[in-house]
Amino acid sequence: MRIQMLVYSVGLGACFLGASAARCADGWAAAIPPPSTDTISAAKLAQVKPGTSTKAQVQSLLGAPWRILQFNDCGMSMPGQADETWDYRGRNAGGTYRVHIEFDDSDVARLVAKIPDHVAGTKGTRAKTAPPDMKVAMKM
Amino acid sequence: MSHINVPRLAKRFGFSVLLALGIASQAPAQGPAAAYPPYGSAIPVITNTEHRSGAVGEDTQKMPPPNGPNEESIWNMKVEGFNDNQARPIYQPLIVNQNGREIMYNGNLAGTATNALTGVSESNGTSIIDVTNVKRPKFLFHIPGPDPINGSFAAAGAQMVRVCPGSTMPNAAANGIAGKFFLLRAFGNAGANESHQIWDVTEPSAPKFLTTILSGLSNTHKSWWECDTGIAYLVAGAVSDGWQQSGSKQHVYIYDLSNPAKPAFIRQFGLPGQQPTASVATQQPCLNAPSDTCFEGTTNPPGGVHGPISMGTVVNRVYMPYGVGASGVIQIDDRMKLVNGCKSSGPGANPNASANCQNSPTQADLLWPQVSWVTMNPENGGHSSMPVFNVPIPEEQSNFVDGTPQSKSLLFVSSEGTANNCFGQAPHDTWILDIANEQTPWPMATLNVPQFPGNFCGKGARFGAHAVTEQIYPPYYGKIISVSWFNAGVRVWDIRDPKNPKPIAYFIQAPTSNTAASCSTINGVTNCFNATMNDYVEYDDRGFIYAVDRAGTGVTILSLTGEARKAILPQSDQ
Numbered sequence: 106m107r108i109q110m111l112v113y114s115v116g117l118g119a120c121f122l123g124a125s126a127a128r129c130a131d132g133w134a135a136a137i138p139p140p141s142t143d144t145i146s147a148a149k150l151a152q153v154k155p156g157t158s159t160k161a162q163v164q165s166l167l168g169a170p171w172r173i174l175q176f177n178d179c180g181m182s183m184p185g186q187a188d189e190t191w192d193y194r195g196r197n198a199g200g201t202y203r204v205h206i207e208f209d210d211s212d213v214a215r216l217v218a219k220i221p222d223h224v225a226g227t228k229g230t231r232a233k234t235a236p237p238d239m240k241v242a243m244k245m
Numbered sequence: 246m247s248h249i250n251v252p253r254l255a256k257r258f259g260f261s262v263l264l265a266l267g268i269a270s271q272a273p274a275q276g277p278a279a280a281y282p283p284y285g286s287a288i289p290v291i292t293n294t295e296h297r298s299g300a301v302g303e304d305t306q307k308m309p310p311p312n313g314p315n316e317e318s319i320w321n322m323k324v325e326g327f328n329d330n331q332a333r334p335i336y337q338p339l340i341v342n343q344n345g346r347e348i349m350y351n352g353n354l355a356g357t358a359t360n361a362l363t364g365v366s367e368s369n370g371t372s373i374i375d376v377t378n379v380k381r382p383k384f385l386f387h388i389p390g391p392d393p394i395n396g397s398f399a400a401a402g403a404q405m406v407r408v409c410p411g412s413t414m415p416n417a418a419a420n421g422i423a424g425k426f427f428l429l430r431a432f433g434n435a436g437a438n439e440s441h442q443i444w445d446v447t448e449p450s451a452p453k454f455l456t457t458i459l460s461g462l463s464n465t466h467k468s469w470w471e472c473d474t475g476i477a478y479l480v481a482g483a484v485s486d487g488w489q490q491s492g493s494k495q496h497v498y499i500y501d502l503s504n505p506a507k508p509a510f511i512r513q514f515g516l517p518g519q520q521p522t523a524s525v526a527t528q529q530p531c532l533n534a535p536s537d538t539c540f541e542g543t544t545n546p547p548g549g550v551h552g553p554i555s556m557g558t559v560v561n562r563v564y565m566p567y568g569v570g571a572s573g574v575i576q577i578d579d580r581m582k583l584v585n586g587c588k589s590s591g592p593g594a595n596p597n598a599s600a601n602c603q604n605s606p607t608q609a610d611l612l613w614p615q616v617s618w619v620t621m622n623p624e625n626g627g628h629s630s631m632p633v634f635n636v637p638i639p640e641e642q643s644n645f646v647d648g649t650p651q652s653k654s655l656l657f658v659s660s661e662g663t664a665n666n667c668f669g670q671a672p673h674d675t676w677i678l679d680i681a682n683e684q685t686p687w688p689m690a691t692l693n694v695p696q697f698p699g700n701f702c703g704k705g706a707r708f709g710a711h712a713v714t715e716q717i718y719p720p721y722y723g724k725i726i727s728v729s730w731f732n733a734g735v736r737v738w739d740i741r742d743p744k745n746p747k748p749i750a751y752f753i754q755a756p757t758s759n760t761a762a763s764c765s766t767i768n769g770v771t772n773c774f775n776a777t778m779n780d781y782v783e784y785d786d787r788g789f790i791y792a793v794d795r796a797g798t799g800v801t802i803l804s805l806t807g808e809a810r811k812a813i814l815p816q817s818d819q
Contacts (some may be wrong), residue, residue: 160396169366172332174761174797175355175398177435189398190356192761205762205773212396218773222758225314227703229772232764 145195145204150219153206156235158214160191163206167193170206188215195219205232279342281717284413284472286557291723293637293650294816299742300639306808308748310698311733314705314756314776318734321750321809325789326802328382332358332759333369335793336404337467338800340376340716340785343410343426347785348449349374349382349800351793353390355402355434360387368392370403371430373449379789379802385450391433400436405465405480405552408446409472411505420504427505428452429477431465439465441479443505458508461485464495467552469563475503476511476584478553478563487521487605488513492626493569495549499584512587512603516540516547516567516574517612521605532620537608543623544572551628551661554715555580560634562616562683566627570661570673573621575630577656577683582614617684624671625660629713632656632680636723639742655689655743656680657726662709665765666774667702673709675728677743690746692726694733699753705774706763706796707731711781718784720813725749725805727790731778735792735803739812750809752792754779754801761796 149166152158164170170191177187188207195202200223207216218232280287296303311318334354341348353369360367362384370390375383390403407429411422425447433439440460445453459479466480482494490496496515500508518528518540525546531539540547548568555563561581567574581593587602587610588594595602595613602610621627634654641651655677662673675692692710694701701708711729723740730736734753738746756775764773780795790803805812811819 172358172761172797173356173398174334175401176334176795177355177399177402178336178404187399190761194758201758203758203762205764207764210397210399216764216771216773218762218764218771220762220773220775222756222775223315225704225756225775227314227700227705229705229774230762232771232773234766234771 143195143197145193150204150217153214153217155214155217155233160208160212163191163214167204209235279413281719282555282557283407283409283470286471286473286559288556288560288634289717289719289722291633291636291652292815293639293642293741294724294814294819295637295639295741297639297642300739300745300747301742306749308751311751311753317755318751318753320752321737321805321807322735322752322790322803323806324752324801325804326376326379326382327799328374328376328384329759329799330372330374330793330797331361331384331387332797332799333372334761334795334797335372335780335800336402336795337406337781338783338791338793339406339408340783340789340791341408341426342786343449345377346375346449347377347787348385348446349376349791350406350408350428350446351800352404352406352430353402354404354795355390355398355400357393357398362387368398368401371406371428373446373452374800375449376785376789376791376802382800382802386452388430388444388452391436391439394436400433400439402434403430403432404434405431405467407468407470407477409470409475409502413472414475414503416503420506422505427455429458429468429470429502431468432457433462433465435464437461437463437484439463439481441465441468441481443502443508445505456506456508458500458502459498464493464549466493466495466549469553469555470502471555471557474558475501476555477502478555480550480552482549486513488515489519489521489523489525489546490515490549491544491546492571493549493551497550497553497565510603511584513606514583515550515611516542516576516618517608518542518546519549520608520611522607539608541576541618542567542572542574542620544568547574548572548626551626554631556632556634560632562632564630564632564656566630566658568621568626569628570626570663572623573626573660575619575621575627575656575658575678575686577616577618577680577686578614579616580614586610586613617686619678619686621658621660625673627658628661628711629659629675629715630656631713631715633723633726633740636740636743638744640744653679653681653689653743655740656686657692657713657728659710659713659728661711662707662731665707665763666705666767667696667708668765668767670709675710675713677740677746689744692728692736692738692746694730694736694748699733701733704732704776705765705772706776706778708733711779714782714784716784718786718788720788721784724813725809727782727784729779729782729792731780731795732776734777734779735782735790737805737809739809741812749812750805750807752801752803753777754792754794754798756796757798760794760798763796
């Protein structure tokens with residue numbers, strides 16, 4: 106427990122140094138003590154299949170999402186941004202993460218990714234996609 | 246010569262004393278910005294505070310490179326406060342002085358999140374935040390957006406907000422609206438039954454639905470509401486209205502909302518070539534084949550309007566950007582002729598208006614208010630077109646022309662970058678057009694953010710221009726301009742020498758656990774990135790700057806420091 110609190114304190118301090126104090130209250134994974142087990146079962150997540158899993162099936166497996174996003178703008182579908190996204194929040198020994206699932210117009214999962222909160226940069230996090238994704242990209 | 250001489254026009258309309266006093270003293274309860282559009286029709290006077298050689302040759306502070314993508318990056322700005330907006334992605338913010346309280350209204354993109362005030366998951370709509378104390382913004386209320394249709398949020402969201410005080414409206418007392426405040430918002434985004442609504446937000450923590458102005462719409466977007474006349478320029482389309490556009494299918498519905506409970510329809514309007522009777526199959530470009538059946542711009546039919554900006558009754562101009570992110574057209578309209586052009590008599594009326602002018606105008610009906618139009622290159626569209634009038638040109642304070650100080654009226658035009666990771670698109674920038682002669686707008690300078698340093702095309706999400714600040718805060722007016730640049734954050738330029746605009750400040754929000762990932766597929770490989778996207782940047786009437794995040798990271802409240810602060814001070818204080 107002491108070690109966890111130390112990690113928490115160091116993380117919170119780093120947060121305040123690296124970003125604005127005002128935002129840290131909401132912010133980074135460093136401020137949240139990680140659990141020893143994964144809060145979103147890897148086995149269940151593995152059952153979410155891009156190209157086949159429906160919204161209903163995903164909800165049955167993972168429950169209601171923490172947040173839904175839909176970036177349609179001007180009534181236009183922006184390439185790669187038109188899908189409804191379901192976000193789940195999870196935690197494991199590596200810290201906090203989000204499970205990010207994008208659904209196509211037919212309510213079928215098109216993209217699934219498990220994205221660590223504390224990773225930003227040019228590498229990104231590899232996502233699993235349904236085969237039609239490549240066709241969408243070619244149209245951009 | 247049609248130089249927009251605001252002081253001369255103001256004098257004609259009896260506002261010269263108002264202008265000389267700097268207008269603030271005339272402001273009613275909602276604060277010192279009340280005299281300027283959209284609240285009033287006066288325009289701040291800009292004094293020259295630049296050296297006579299302008300920005301060229303000055304000691305220019307070098308723009309520092311941003312920090313790593315995990316970190317906040319800030320230059321000549323200071324973070325004053327933050328609110329997470331309940332992790333909802335924000336499209337458009339507006340900050341209104343309501344009897345001394347500073348209230349922020351956020352139009353949110355579609356989706357759902359938990360309302361922390363109630364514990365209930367609500368469809369994203371309008372967030373209302375008290376930002377009077379910028380150090381401790383208080384989330385007051387969330388007005389839900391449309392419910393999902395058949396389980397899909399594709400048509401939901403409530404992206405746009407405008408707020409007017411009833412006190413500034415004509416006949417306020419007779420209509421019983423003095424002392425009240427009203428929210429105009431879009432309801433829906435891409436469905437077949439969207440609408441524009443009005444809410445009574447006099448008590449912002451307990452808004453009351455008032456009325457639906459217009460329903461059955463398909464593409465609501467960014468409206469404008471003149472608070473001193475009540476005239477509103479609502480952006481929308483409807484499946485059944487017959488209007489024709491490429492891309493975003495929306496045009497303008499003009500209403501008189503001076504009595505918000507009783508909206509009065511005036512007319513529909515768009516670009517020649519978009520009207521219901523246009524022969525899209527045969528019409529030719531007006532550029533090289535002008536006729537009474539041609540289309541303006543480079544695409545047939547022309548792209549939809551994004552968001553009109555009216556400069557009110559004194560300047561008498563409305564600026565309309567079409568196309569959003571591609572094949573743009575910028576149109577300058579005579580406001581009086583636009584509002585009254587379907588009438589046969591009275592100011593601005595068109596004696597030759599067609600019988601169906603209000604809903605299905607002819608090309609001649611559409612041309613009646615048009616002062617001029619500019620065709621953009623096909624790879625850029627009209628997203629914002631914000632004028633700034635009579636900006637002194639530092640090098641022309643003597644010697645040139647007749648030796649008297651010269652100024653130029655400018656139009657800031659932005660195109661919207663819409664692709665993640667820059668993939669598949671040319672850069673989207675912001676441009677300064679010289680509109681001193683309105684018939685011949687002419688490019689003066691480009692506002693650009695380079696992708697390096699910062700590797701903005703590689704860090705994920707969108708990179709490119711989006712929107713130009715629209716609120717008029719006099720100390721900033723004609724001195725600085727702020728543009729939202731998605732993953733490159735808020736970008737501020739010193740425009741006191743508009744031929745040589747200087748980057749002078751920026752703020753890039755760090756991603757948090759609320760930041761929605763942006764995923765893109767390039768060469769068959771899909772990756773997701775944590776990156777913020779500054780969607781809009783806006784000012785309040787105290788000079789605080791609000792950066793809102795499209796990726797759900799919230800609102801950051803900023804102030805200017807260092808060289809950016811100096812740029813807005815009188816020359817003697819710099």
